[in-house]
Amino acid sequence: MRRQTLTAWALLLPAACLLVVFTHGPVLRTVLATFYTTPHGRLPAKFAGFDNYAHLIADPIFWQALRNNLLYAGLTIPASMGLALVMALLVNGRMRGRGFLRMAFFTPTVLPLIAVANIWIFFYQPGFGLIDQIRGLFGLGATNLLGQGDSALYAVAAVAVWKEAGFFMIFYLAALQAIPQSLIEAARLEGANALQIFRRVIWPLLTPTTLFVAVNAVVNAFRLVDHIYQMTGGGPNNATALLFYYLYQVGFQFWDTAYAATLTTVLVVVLGLVSVGQFLFLDRKVHYQ
Amino acid sequence: MIAQTDIGRQSGSGPASPGAGLRLSGLARAIAGRRILDGIDVTFEAGALSVILGPSGCGKSTLLRLIAGLDAPDGGTIHLGARDLAPLPPAARDIAMVFQSYALFPHLTMAENILFGLSLRRVARVDQARRLARVVEMLGLGGLEARKPAQLSGGQQQRVALARALISERPICLMDEPLSNLDAKLRAEMRSEIRALQQRLGLTMIYVTHDQVEAMTMADKIVLMNEGRIEQEGAPEAIYAAPASRFAARFIGMPPMNLIPGAALGLTGHDAGRLIGLRAEDGRIDPQGLAAPIVAHEFHGADLFVTIRLAETPVMLRLPARTGLPADGILRLGWDAGALHRFDPVTGRRLTEP
Numbered sequence A: 001m002r003r004q005t006l007t008a009w010a011l012l013l014p015a016a017c018l019l020v021v022f023t024h025g026p027v028l029r030t031v032l033a034t035f036y037t038t039p040h041g042r043l044p045a046k047f048a049g050f051d052n053y054a055h056l057i058a059d060p061i062f063w064q065a066l067r068n069n070l071l072y073a074g075l076t077i078p079a080s081m082g083l084a085l086v087m088a089l090l091v092n093g094r095m096r097g098r099g100f101l102r103m104a105f106f107t108p109t110v111l112p113l114i115a116v117a118n119i120w121i122f123f124y125q126p127g128f129g130l131i132d133q134i135r136g137l138f139g140l141g142a143t144n145l146l147g148q149g150d151s152a153l154y155a156v157a158a159v160a161v162w163k164e165a166g167f168f169m170i171f172y173l174a175a176l177q178a179i180p181q182s183l184i185e186a187a188r189l190e191g192a193n194a195l196q197i198f199r200r201v202i203w204p205l206l207t208p209t210t211l212f213v214a215v216n217a218v219v220n221a222f223r224l225v226d227h228i229y230q231m232t233g234g235g236p237n238n239a240t241a242l243l244f245y246y247l248y249q250v251g252f253q254f255w256d257t258a259y260a261a262t263l264t265t266v267l268v269v270v271l272g273l274v275s276v277g278q279f280l281f282l283d284r285k286v287h288y289q
Numbered sequence B: 001m002i003a004q005t006d007i008g009r010q011s012g013s014g015p016a017s018p019g020a021g022l023r024l025s026g027l028a029r030a031i032a033g034r035r036i037l038d039g040i041d042v043t044f045e046a047g048a049l050s051v052i053l054g055p056s057g058c059g060k061s062t063l064l065r066l067i068a069g070l071d072a073p074d075g076g077t078i079h080l081g082a083r084d085l086a087p088l089p090p091a092a093r094d095i096a097m098v099f100q101s102y103a104l105f106p107h108l109t110m111a112e113n114i115l116f117g118l119s120l121r122r123v124a125r126v127d128q129a130r131r132l133a134r135v136v137e138m139l140g141l142g143g144l145e146a147r148k149p150a151q152l153s154g155g156q157q158q159r160v161a162l163a164r165a166l167i168s169e170r171p172i173c174l175m176d177e178p179l180s181n182l183d184a185k186l187r188a189e190m191r192s193e194i195r196a197l198q199q200r201l202g203l204t205m206i207y208v209t210h211d212q213v214e215a216m217t218m219a220d221k222i223v224l225m226n227e228g229r230i231e232q233e234g235a236p237e238a239i240y241a242a243p244a245s246r247f248a249a250r251f252i253g254m255p256p257m258n259l260i261p262g263a264a265l266g267l268t269g270h271d272a273g274r275l276i277g278l279r280a281e282d283g284r285i286d287p288q289g290l291a292a293p294i295v296a297h298e299f300h301g302a303d304l305f306v307t308i309r310l311a312e313t314p315v316m317l318r319l320p321a322r323t324g325l326p327a328d329g330i331l332r333l334g335w336d337a338g339a340l341h342r343f344d345p346v347t348g349r350r351l352t353e354p
Ligand SMILES: Nc1ncnc2c1ncn2[C@@H]1O[C@H](COP(=O)(O)OP(=O)(O)O)[C@@H](O)[C@H]1O
Pocket: B031, B032, B036, B054, B055, B056, B057, B058, B059, B060, B061, B062, B063
C-alpha cells in the first residue's frame, strides 16, 4: 500500500514539476506581485498592500476597457454562435456544393487572427477598401469605420465574429450529425414541421454543444485581442481597448508589471466566475445523452 | 401483461373503418442506380397482421419507408382504400410507425414521448391525459411516466415506442423489426402481446422481420421477400405446405427443407432430374427404405435431429427421440409420395405436375 503510494508519486513527479514550474509558480508569483510596487532600475519592489487594487478602481481606462469588453462580448458571442448554428444547419442538409461551403465556412478558422486582421484592414480602408468600393457603386460616400470612436468597436467585433463562427460551426455540425435520422423521421411522422422539429428535437439535443461553445465564446471574447493590436491599437481614444489588450499595454508598453499583474488577477477571477456561473446556470437546462 | 382496458373502436376517433386495405402496385425504388425494390405488388388487408419476411438487406425497411412516406418511390402507387397516398406527407397518411431503433426522444420523459404527436396537434390537455392513461395501462407502463428513455430497460423502451404509435389511434401501424433488440424470452412475450393488441384494436398491422418464427407465429399473412422482389405471399400454413420456390422452401421452417437431387433419392422419370424437397419431419425410418449413413445427430428432448448423407447431399431428419437410432449407423429412409415437393433445378420455381 505505502509502496504503491510512493510509486504513484514518483510517476506523477515529472508532470508535477512541469506544472509547478510553469503554471502554479507563475500564478502564485503573479498574485504576489499585485501586493508590491513595480521595481524600477535600482529601486526594488516594495510591499504596497492593496495600493494596486485601489489604483485599478480609480483607473478610468480600466473601467472603459471593461465596458468595451462587455459590449464586445455581448455582440460577438450571440452573433458568432447564432451564425455558427445557421451555417451548420445549412451544410448539414443534403445540398449541392455542400463540401465547398463547409470548407469556405471553416477557412477563417485556420487563418491566424493577425492575417485575418490584415484582410479586414483592407476591407475597412477609407476610400478604396472593399466596403467603400461597394458603397461607391451605390453612390454612397467614403467611411472610416475603424477610425471613428462610435463605430470602431463594432468594426473589430465583426472581425471576431467572422473568425469564430466557422470554428463553432464545426462543433454544431458534429453534434447535428450525431442526431439519429430516425428521430427526425419519427417527428415528421407525428406531423412536426421543420420549425417544430428544430425547436422540439434538434435544439434540445444540441444543448450540451451550446454550453460548450458558449463557454469557449466567453473566454475568447476576453482573450483574443491580436486583431486589436493590428487594427486599432486600442484606439481611437481607447474606443477599442479591451481588458486583455489594455493589460498587454500596461505590461509590455508601459512596463508597469505590478499593475499588469493586478489586471491579470482581476481578469482571471472575473472569467472564472463567469464560466462557473454559466455551468451552474445552464447545466440544469442541458440534456446529456 | 396486457391490462384489460377497452381502447379503440368505441373511443370516438378510434381505429378507422375496417375495409381500408393498403394496396401497393408496381412499387419500385432504386438508390444510386441499384434496384432495391422491383415491382412490388401486394395488398395488405384491413384489420389483419401482415408480416413482411425476408433476409437482411432484401428491402423490407425501404418498403416500409415508402409506405410511411419517409421516402418516395421511383415507380408504382400506394393506395389506402381508394385514396392515392403519393401526394400526402407522412403525417397525413393515417399511418403510425414503430422504428427498429425505437426512435424515442432522449431528452423527453416517457409521457412526453408518447404525447409528442398529440401536443403538436394541440389536442386538448384532458384528452391527452385520458389517452395517455389508457395506453400506459394497456402496455403496463404505469409509474414510469417521468423517466427518460435512458432510464428504461430495452423492453420498456419497446413498449413506449409501441404506446407512441397506438396513442395516435391511426388505423394502420407499421413495425420495423420491433423485437430485434430484445432477448429471446422478452421477444416471445412481446410477440403474443403485440398480436393480442392488434386483434383487440382491429389494427391493420404491417410487421417487418427477418425471423421466420416471428412470422409464422404472428402472421395472418406472410409476404416473403428476396432481393427486392416478393417471392411468395400467403397464410403461414399455406407457404409452409407449398413453398413456391427453393428460396421459400429453405427460408421458412426450422430446420430448412431438405433439397435433394431426385436421382439421389432413387427417383426415376421426370423426377430424376428435379430438385426434390423433403421436410425434416416427413422422413421416417422404414425397413424397406433407402440406406444412408448417419453423419450426426442432435438431441432436442422430444425430437432427435439426425443428419444422414444421400449421395453427396446432407439431409436432416426430425425423428421421435424415443425411437432411438439404428445400431449399425445406417438409417433406412422412407417417405410418403405426397410429402415430396418438386422444384425446377434451374429456375428454382415449384413444379406442380407430378
Ligand atoms: N440510403 C441508402 N443508400 C444506399 N443503399 C441503401 C440505402 N438504403 C438501403 N440501401 C440498400 O438497400 C438494400 C435494402 O435495404 P433495407 O431496406 O434496409 O433492407 P432490410 O430492411 O430488408 O434489411 C440494402 O442492400 C441496402 O444496402
